[in-house]
Amino acid sequence: MSLAVTDLDDQLPNPLHLIPAYASEGSGYEQAMHGVAPSSGTWPTSARAVFIPFYLPDDETAKRLFYITGTSAGNGAKTVDLGIYLAPTDGTLVLKLLVSTGSTIISATASATHFIDITDTFLARGEYYLAMVYSSSVTITCLRHQPTGSLGRMEGIATMNTASPLPDPATVVLAATTVTVPVCGISFRASP
Amino acid sequence: MPLALPRSSRPPGLLITPWSLESIGVPIQAAAQAVPASALNANAAQLALYVPFRLAETVTCYKVFWNNGTAVAGNVDVGVYTEAGLKLLSAGATAQTTVSVLQEVDTTNTVLPGPARYYMGFVATDATTATFLRISMPLGFGQSLGICSQASQTALPASATFADPGGAFVYLPVFGIALRTLAAV
Numbered sequence: 001m002s003l004a005v006t007d008l009d010d011q012l013p014n015p016l017h018l019i020p021a022y023a024s025e026g027s028g029y030e031q032a033m034h035g036v037a038p039s040s041g042t043w044p045t046s047a048r049a050v051f052i053p054f055y056l057p058d059d060e061t062a063k064r065l066f067y068i069t070g071t072s073a074g075n076g077a078k079t080v081d082l083g084i085y086l087a088p089t090d091g092t093l094v095l096k097l098l099v100s101t102g103s104t105i106i107s108a109t110a111s112a113t114h115f116i117d118i119t120d121t122f123l124a125r126g127e128y129y130l131a132m133v134y135s136s137s138v139t140i141t142c143l144r145h146q147p148t149g150s151l152g153r154m155e156g157i158a159t160m161n162t163a164s165p166l167p168d169p170a171t172v173v174l175a176a177t178t179v180t181v182p183v184c185g186i187s188f189r190a191s192p
Numbered sequence: 193m194p195l196a197l198p199r200s201s202r203p204p205g206l207l208i209t210p211w212s213l214e215s216i217g218v219p220i221q222a223a224a225q226a227v228p229a230s231a232l233n234a235n236a237a238q239l240a241l242y243v244p245f246r247l248a249e250t251v252t253c254y255k256v257f258w259n260n261g262t263a264v265a266g267n268v269d270v271g272v273y274t275e276a277g278l279k280l281l282s283a284g285a286t287a288q289t290t291v292s293v294l295q296e297v298d299t300t301n302t303v304l305p306g307p308a309r310y311y312m313g314f315v316a317t318d319a320t321t322a323t324f325l326r327i328s329m330p331l332g333f334g335q336s337l338g339i340c341s342q343a344s345q346t347a348l349p350a351s352a353t354f355a356d357p358g359g360a361f362v363y364l365p366v367f368g369i370a371l372r373t374l375a376a377v
Binding site: 011012013014015016017019021022023024027028029031032034035036037038039066068069109110111112113143145183185187189191192 | 201202213214216218219221222223224225244246247248275307308309330331332333335336337338340354355356358359
């Protein structure tokens with residue numbers, strides 16, 4: 001008889017909600033050094049997608065993705081897209097899209113978390129990116145923080161221009177200057 | 193002779209609060225939320241809060257607690273729920289007594305199997321006088337952390353109905369469970 005590694009699994013289970021920029025499974029410890037609370041702000045550049053790395057200690061099924069509107073919410077025209085990408089194992093920065101919300105009208109309700117259902121998607125234990133993009137950088141805001149370029153790089157943040165809706169594959173680059181990192185995440189429960 | 197397998201995970205903290213690694217502590221600190229201070233509960237009276245936490249291994253809960261602020265009034269209840277909303281233990285409605293202390297309540301010693309995910313429940317019946325150590329989070333942030341709520345509870349219910357706390361929810365009090373027998377101050 002042999003023991004499988006999974007028989008010895010006593011790691012912390014996945015959180016019910018995972019915010020890659022703030023979670024221990026993402027860049028939460030690094031972001032803590034930034035020492036600045038998230039605040040409402042506009043998207044830096046229209047259609048510039050932000051990719052935030054994270055890992056899952058256990059297999060899990062993603063059911064919803066979410067973002068938080070800022071004090072100036074959607075106007076019924078501009079869109080948000082959220083998606084999960086598989087992190088490549090060959091050291092490249094070409095990411096494979098696993099699931100996304102597709103372009104979705106940004107909610108008109110300010111300062112609230114907005115959940116978007118996705119096709120239930122099995123995620124094996126491993127490494128991924130959560131991506132988010134606003135189609136417009138004008139007026140409409142989200143809750144976000146802005147680590148400087150060096151801190152953003154240390155957190156593994158990457159970006160891609162002209163990426164709305166989120167493309168597959170996505171060829172990303174490392175954050176070069178102050179980067180806007182939205183508070184967005186994955187829910188592993190169907191509700192609330 | 194039984195085979196003893198080495199543990200590969202960090203042991204759980206003896207006290208688990210929303211600020212713990214097992215709960216939403218890392219996101220709270222990464223988002224640079226302020227140090228808790230004494231202030232009115234300020235969430236609606238009788239609004240039960242359910243804060244997710246997770247255990248890497250099986251533990252036993254001996255007590256629950258919360259941190260009173262500089263004024264006390266009404267009742268408080270703290271407990272633990274399964275991920276599906278079944279209450280496993282709670283203090284029961286307990287009068288808030290002494291100001292500016294960690295108030296602890298004995299519970300039936302209860303085994304919480306792990307690895308597993310749970311919710312810590314908290315409810316206070318007074319929102320106009322009672323104070324707690326608590327933080328105020330950005331609008332919408334509590335929802336993103338997976339915190340749930342349930343209105344109109346004078347004590348934690350046997351079965352929780354998890355609801356979205358809404359964008360207006362911002363206040364998170366200091367409370368938690370103890371995996372040891374605390375000594376009253």
